[in-house]
Structures are given as C-alpha cells and as structure tokens.
Amino acid sequence: MTAGFFERVADRIESTGGPVSVGLDPDPERIPEFLADHDLPRWAFNRRIIDATHEHAAAFKPNAAFYEDPDGWRALQETVAYAHGKDVPVLLDAKRADIGNTTRQYAQVLDDVDAITVNPYMGRDSLQPFLDREDKGVFVLCRTSNPGGKHLQDHELADGGTVYEHVARLASTWNEHGNVGLVVGATTPDELEAVRDLVPDLPFLVPGVGAQGGDAEAAVEFGLAERDGRDVGLVNSSRGIIFAGENTSGEKAYFDAAGDAAKRLKRRLATHR
Numbered sequence: 001m002t003a004g005f006f007e008r009v010a011d012r013i014e015s016t017g018g019p020v021s022v023g024l025d026p027d028p029e030r031i032p033e034f035l036a037d038h039d040l041p042r043w044a045f046n047r048r049i050i051d052a053t054h055e056h057a058a059a060f061k062p063n064a065a066f067y068e069d070p071d072g073w074r075a076l077q078e079t080v081a082y083a084h085g086k087d088v089p090v091l092l093d094a095k096r097a098d099i100g101n102t103t104r105q106y107a108q109v110l111d112d113v114d115a116i117t118v119n120p121y122m123g124r125d126s127l128q129p130f131l132d133r134e135d136k137g138v139f140v141l142c143r144t145s146n147p148g149g150k151h152l153q154d155h156e157l158a159d160g161g162t163v164y165e166h167v168a169r170l171a172s173t174w175n176e177h178g179n180v181g182l183v184v185g186a187t188t189p190d191e192l193e194a195v196r197d198l199v200p201d202l203p204f205l206v207p208g209v210g211a212q213g214g215d216a217e218a219a220v221e222f223g224l225a226e227r228d229g230r231d232v233g234l235v236n237s238s239r240g241i242i243f244a245g246e247n248t249s250g251e252k253a254y255f256d257a258a259g260d261a262a263k264r265l266k267r268r269l270a271t272h273r
Ligand SMILES: O=c1ccn([C@@H]2O[C@H](COP(=O)(O)O)[C@@H](O)[C@H]2O)c(=O)[nH]1
Pocket: 023, 025, 063, 093, 143, 144, 145, 146, 183, 184, 185, 207, 208, 209, 210, 211, 212, 236, 237, 238, 239, 240
C-alpha cells in the first residue's frame, strides 16, 4: 500500500532533520541572467534550487501562479519529476475549489503532485474530489499570512468565534482519511496558537517565515502535529531561500546561498522544537 502524504512528510522530517518546505516560486523577473538563454529558464532555475536544497527539504511547494502558461506548465512537470527523483514530496499551492464538474477536473492534478492547497469558501462539495484522494494531502486555507487575511477570516460570528476558527473546526470534520491539513500563516502567531488549540491533530502548512517576516518560533511550535508519535507539518519559505543568492556572483555561489538558506532555516526551526 502507498504511504499517505503525511506519512511521507513525517519520513522526510526525520531524514532531513526538520519541516522545511522550500517554495518554488521562480518569478521570471528574478531568474538570474545566466539562465536567461535556457529553453525553460524556470525549470533550469528550479533544477538547481532542488539540487542545492533537497537534503534540507521535507517538501517542495511550487505556487501554481508561476507556471500558468504553456512553458510554465512544462517547467512545472519537469520540476515535479525531478523533485520526485530526489524522493521529496511536492505540494502544489494552487488554492483550488469550484462547483462539482470543475473541481473534479481541478483535482486531476493530484495524479501528478502529492498535495494541494484548497479554498474552503465554496464548502465541502467543492473540495470532495480532493478529499477523496486518500493518499494525497489537502491543505485548507484557514488563517492566511497576508495583511488582508484579517478582513474576512477574523470576522466574529454571531454564535461566537471567528471565521478562521469555524474553518478549522469544519476542516477537522472533513478528515475521514487523515489527509487534511490547514494553511495558517506565521505572521499572526496568536491566531496560529489559537488554531492549534482548536485542532491539535491537524498538520499545518505555515507560510510567511522569511520574506514576510513571520515568527519562525511560533511556526514550528504550533505548526507541527503528532502522528504515530512523529512530527508532521511544514514551515514554508520561498523567496527567502530561492533568491538568497541574489547578491552573490557566479552560478555556484548563487545556488550555494539557497542551500545555505534552507539549512539555516532548518536549524532555526530545530532550536525551537
Ligand atoms: O497564507 C498564505 C498562503 C500561501 N502563501 C504562499 O506561500 C508562499 C510564500 O512565499 P514567501 O516568498 O516565503 O513569502 C507563496 O507561494 C505564497 O503564495 C502565503 O504566503 N500565505
């Protein structure tokens, strides 16, 4: 039987020494000049980032926004296959969900990747085809890291609690197969702690450390759940790792800096566990 996504993440946390998710967001404007002539610069960039960081990565998290064009989709396919070749699971940050036939189509991407982020706004039926994929991880947006996350998610409900707390409780009822996690940002550590208290068993994807200045200590303290006696959950940094080499000179130094940034984050998280 194939191991489920969270089991594979727990394995990676053990083998790499931490819950680091390396975000593969190859902004075309920031891809270094020395890769500009490549047939698929985003793929060339990601390949080198994967080479430099995989030994510290519990997962890679490409954001679909950086691949939604024909060349981008090819770059994503190459990237996913290469990450899998290094035995690292891939979480596609796509924030999907829609009505029945559309969401069934969206969920087919789970044939290629190991987990996905989804948007709970349209309710359970909009997520069902994702939830049905027992061996795949489904991370439900709960309390996002952006400044405007508070506008809707912190809204107080008439019967008590906030929208994000309601989402956390609902998502835990969608977890029949043990494949549901939550997205909770490191930029709001109090909310992160509150969600952990509400749903002690759900693993979180915690974005917002690094470039967004979130709280790495809170990310690791509250982001991880325990499953079969093992830590499971992911703390993501994208720009803070992949563009760490921007002020270096030469290709080797550029990607060494990414590897160092991933290792630094791993060590920083380890000191707080
Ligand atoms: O609440 C959220 C949900 C998703 N993200 C995504 O994570 C990365 C963060 O990138 P950084 O460069 O480390 O800031 C990016 O893909 C976001 O779309 C998030 O930041 N917050």
